[in-house]
Amino acid sequence: MxxxxxxxxxxxxxxxxxxxxxxxxxxxxxxxxxxxxxxxxxxxxxxxxxxxxxxxxxxxxxxxxxxxxxxxxxxxxxxxxxxxxxxxxxxxxxxxxxxxxxxxxxxxxxxxxxxxxxxxxxxxxxxxxxxxxxxxxxxxxxxxxxxxxxxxxxxxxxxxxxxxxxxxxxxxxRTPRSTAALAALAEAFAAISDAVPGTTVAALAASLGTTPRSLQRLFADWVGVSPKWVLQRHRVHLAAELLGRDPALDLAGLAAAVGYYDQAHFTGDFLRAVGVAPGEYARTCAAALG
Known part of the structure; x- marks a missing residue:
């Protein structure tokens, strides 16, 4: 395992x-x-x-x-x-x-x-x-x-x-190249953590003073997934964290709060990442909290 x-x-x-x-x-x-x-x-x-x-x-x-x-x-x-x-x-x-x-x-x-x-x-x-x-x-x-x-x-x-x-x-x-790449990635991931709901890769790149293509290349070369993938994973992590603490949250409101424009898209991403739909996840968390 x-x-x-x-x-x-x-x-x-x-x-x-x-x-x-x-x-x-x-x-x-x-x-x-x-x-x-x-x-x-x-x-x-x-x-x-x-x-x-x-x-x-x-x-x-x-x-x-x-x-x-x-x-x-x-x-x-x-x-x-x-x-x-x-x-x-x-x-x-x-x-x-x-x-x-x-x-x-x-x-x-x-x-x-x-x-x-x-x-x-x-x-x-x-x-x-x-x-x-x-x-x-x-x-x-x-x-x-x-x-x-x-x-x-x-x-x-x-x-x-x-x-x-x-x-x-x-x-x-450590090399000069790796030091520069790690610094750029740290800035990008901090921006993702602070991003407002609905932030796109283009908006993220603009906030970092770079282009979407350069940002995608950085992620491909050093992380192995795209900035879009990371934005999506961050939203799912945050949604699961919030549901784990309060399983009674309204799912439509939660979807909007973490950056989704429709609940169906949120449900699909959550299901693919976590393995269960948000509603089922909330029920299991509620049972664990007693």
Whole structure:
């Protein structure tokens, strides 16, 4: 199973404390695993969005499958099989089934960070998973130490354990070209997050002082999806987040609030990304909230 869990971060944050963009039905997950989010070292701020640390301890014979609507980024993850690098997922919904007891220590890269950190000449094949060789020969041992810290309830220590490997890899990987691309992408993604409902790629490009074609080329070369795809995914993430917090929201009003001109278009995009229609998603979230 793929290993991607997402959210948003202040310094260290638990699942109950803030936005859960991408986590499907977060209320259902709260008693199944513990998620902490940790800000990166300043030396990694251009490449790393945040670190996430997950631990779980389920009763014998009990399993739990968590679904995530992925963000358009790669990850590096310390897990029991080793330290792995994950490109942007290929599937619309990513799932991980948990059983027994365990932990993982993940690093969510910034848009374009997967290509930059791994020193690739393209964004990477969607769905690709392999050893995080860029972190060096001690990565698996260091990852195991980080997981042990996580399972002792010390997510900050877990992140501090893997940070030197990431800093060394980042220092070796940075180039003037990647630095410029990551800065441009950071500005573009910030603009997408702040965009008013109904923002088009042309309007986004104009706000960034570039052309739609140049923006599309930047995304194709470093992210692997189009600006239009990212705008759409952001709207779905936001809609799912709002429904997860208040399942009683009017769906037509929600569609308009996140940038859709008609509810049918919103329903189609939501269904393709999340796997269920907004109304069904709201019902499952309501049941989880009790």
């Amino acid at each position: 793929r290993q991607v869990f997402d959210g948003a971060a202040p310094v260290t944050q638990a699942l109950d404390d803030g936005p859960t963009l991408g986590i499907v039905n977060p209320a259902r997950a709260r008693d199944r695993f513990v998620l902490a989010r940790v800000d990166p070292d300043p030396g990694l701020a251009d490449l790393v969005d945040w670190h996430w640390v997950i631990t779980w301890d389920l009763p014998p014979g009990v399993t739990f499958t968590q679904a995530v609507v992925p963000h358009p980024v790669g990850q590096v993850v310390a897990e029991h099989t080793g330290f792995l690098a994950y490109a942007m997922p290929a599937a619309a919904v990513d799932r991980r089934t948990l059983s027994g007891a365990g932990g993982v220590v993940g690093t969510k890269l910034r848009p374009g960070g997967y290509r930059a950190l791994l020193g690739l000449d393209r964004p990477g094949e969607r769905g690709a998973v392999g050893p995080a060789l860029v972190l060096g020969p001690t990565a698996d041992r260091t990852g195991a130490e980080a997981i042990a810290q996580a399972r002792r309830g010390r997510p900050d220590d877990a992140v501090r354990t893997v940070t030197p490997l990431l800093l060394a890899a980042a220092e070796s990987a």
